[in-house]
Amino acid sequence: MIHAIPMMVVLPLAGAFFIPMVSRRAAWVPDAVGNAVMVVLAVISFGLIGREGIYHVGGWPTPLGIDLRLDGLTAILLLAVNGIGLCAALFSVSYMELYTSKFRYYSLFLFMVAGMNGVIITGDLFNLYVFMEIAAIASYALVAFGCEHEELEASFKYAVLGGVASSLILIGIAVVYMITGSLNMAQIADRIQTIGLTPPILLALCLFVAGFGLKAALVPFHAWLPDAHPSAPAPVSAMLSGVLIKAIGVYVMARLFFNVFGPTSDLLAVMRLLGVLSMVIGVLLAVGQWDMKRLFAYHSISQIGYVMLGLGLGTPLGLAGGLFHLLNHSVFKSLLFLNAGSVEYSTGRRNLKQLGGMARILPLTGGTTLVASMSIGGVPPFNGFWSKLIIIFACIRAGFYGLAGWAVLVSVITLASFLKVLRYGFYEAPAEKLRVERSMAPLMAVALLLLAISCLAMSLFVVTGLESPVLVDRAVEALSAGVFGM
Amino acid sequence: MAAEGGMSLVVKTVTRWLKGLIFLFGMYIMIYGHLTPGGGFAGGVICASAFILITLAYGAPEAYRHLPRGAAEKLDSFGALTFLIIALLGLWFAGVFFRNFIGTSPESHFRLTSAGVIVPCNLAIGLKVLSSLFLVFVMLSALHIIVSGEGRRRIERRRHTP
């Protein structure tokens, strides 16, 4: 099973290069290959849960070669990326008929998945940068996929800010290499333990906060996200908002700060501050939006704030809450974007003012939107409720009563904002007669149902106890174990 | 040959003399990447520069006569796939992904055959770099910009207002 670790990168890359070679003649090949690869990846990542190990690429021992590292945190993120990726790929089969040159789409999609998987499994700092750029470049191209005014403009903004973020991260990596003489995360952690957090290391830390903050769209750095995410095709928005900002933003931050640099109280305070800012400002900006996808995108900023808040508490309970919310958010936010996509697919609109009564026209989408909205709003039987509850508990137990109050308040505003979506989009009669151009395709329904069921099913993970939901306790162990040993 | 498009006779003739030698030198850099400075990327860039020179001197159609666009697109994917397959062969033969599965002996050091899979890997990278750089150059240089709609109106307006 240990040989499955490199496969997480190899398979999507092979698929991405294979598709353009054969798909000139056969139009069904991109669909088939893309979905087959995603199914295999989802199965493998399911099998990797609960396993641990270090894979030495090329058989070279640790300081010489590149390590691939599998632990609890890696496993859940792989599951999130590939599970959501599978749903998005299923959804794309029909949805991407709206666009041309499907093989380019699947090729870029698989590049993005390969990049994210690579970021998650690698144990080498520069390798992480390379994979991050693979995922990022693919996502710039995917945002511009429609080639219309808005898409191009959003993609340009996203690409320039992403490029600046990557540059900052690369400077950080250079500084770390200059001080520690190594790029292997475990070795860097080891060296930093002996030399302490000297000013150059602190400079690198600042650069990492800014760079990965940009990639994760935390609030002072969030300007690109509300443009980029809604402009992409719906399955890509689901991937971007659902997993990309987590895989190349939040995950890397958590990994570096907890396992490489070691969490100091200042660092945790910065994470909490960024978290609360994103949480509050994101939701306030979201309330006034009428474009459905744009509204969801602003909520992504706010929900990422929850994750950062949980992680920034630094206690095992806070970590559990943050990671659990990360998983939950990737499920319900992808579901929301796919719902918006299916509404756009059948009516060609996504502005709430022009919509209405969709629950009668598309009953399935209405149901899944209800599930996802209740989830993100934190209504009891759904998964979002539990993770928010854990985060709020963790705040109270760590003595941050004010933060807990903010978290509750933001949750209420989120619920209000989604009630608006449900009312104007799905239940109230439309202002003018809506013309339904296409009915929903079966594979799209499958993808929506899969995600909606997991929204409910993931709340079952807390039956073992609110303190440690089954899926994430290994990940919490991995993070709270402190810095990597050699 | 001389009259139809492209640059002047001098550039065309010199291009014809040099294109093969540039390509050859690129291949040399690629194949001896493990012994001298260079490697797959540098060699691929030099090889691509041969095609770019042809594009500049004669125009894109003549470049397509040397390396058709469809073939370049196929080669692009083929190079990357070859690289992956070499890496997977390491898993197959030696049990570790990316393992150098072609054994080398100490007396073969500093020879062409001393590096096992590195030479085929360099060739695969070179192929990939060659074709993708060529494609990037040709696509961006041969792109016909058709400004329409809102942009057209904006340009007109700028032209009329001093």
Added chain:
Amino acid sequence: MIYALCLVLVGIGLYGVLAKKNVVKIVIGLMIMEYGIHLLLILIGYRRNGAFPIMQPGQDPGAYASVAVDPLPQALVLTSIVISLGVLALLVALCLRLYEKYGTFDISEMRRLRG
């Protein structure tokens, strides 16, 4: 300190990205930034009076390692150059498409999306 000069270069690039209105100039600023970083990376591996990091026949590996410059940053820079090439190609294509749609390179005239 020569490292500071690289950071000055990065700063010039960042100024270009943030202050310029022309999309092409923004792209150029981004590239200047990356070149500054590449220079920084190369300087990290530099060693005064070092030998080039290629072994010659009959050389003792230990003695060689004590004089050669660090080859790792050079590999990193090569990789990084490839990445920035990819970003550059994508950005230039985007610029051309933007010109096709808007008929201008001025970013302040592209206002379909509001913040």
Added chain:
Amino acid sequence: MKNRITLFTVCLIVWLLLVWPFGRSPAGVPDVVAGVLVAAVTAAIMREISMERADRWLNPVRWFWAAVYLVVLTYYIIRANLDVAYRVLHPAMPIRPGIVRVRTRLKGAGARTLLANSITLTPGTLSVEVTPDGDLFIHWINVTATGIERATERIVGRFEWFISRIAE
């Protein structure tokens, strides 16, 4: 096909020159095999090295004149260098820049290219354009003759005879 064989031969020779002084060990069988393969690939893709007949280069007389021409060209280049340096350093800067038209008798593309490049290599004169019917436009730092015949005699005359021996 003949073009390809020429290209293949040239490539193989260049390859052997590249690998021969390699390290301290002489090039072995793998190096030569790789050379044959690479030269074959190059010949297949790049088609030709020149459109003219290749067997004329087997004639040693041409090589002799090429060697002589190298010396002659070097002489003219040095002389022109001194001339330009004099003009630049002279306080009055006695230059009279302009573009003149000259005519050549040379027919082949290779010969004309050689002539144009020789003129460019000589400081003070620069080939700007070659027309299809054998006229060259030359930028001259100190125009001393304006008519086509006189300018041709001044600029082209000294090279033309050698080049026709080498490449025509």
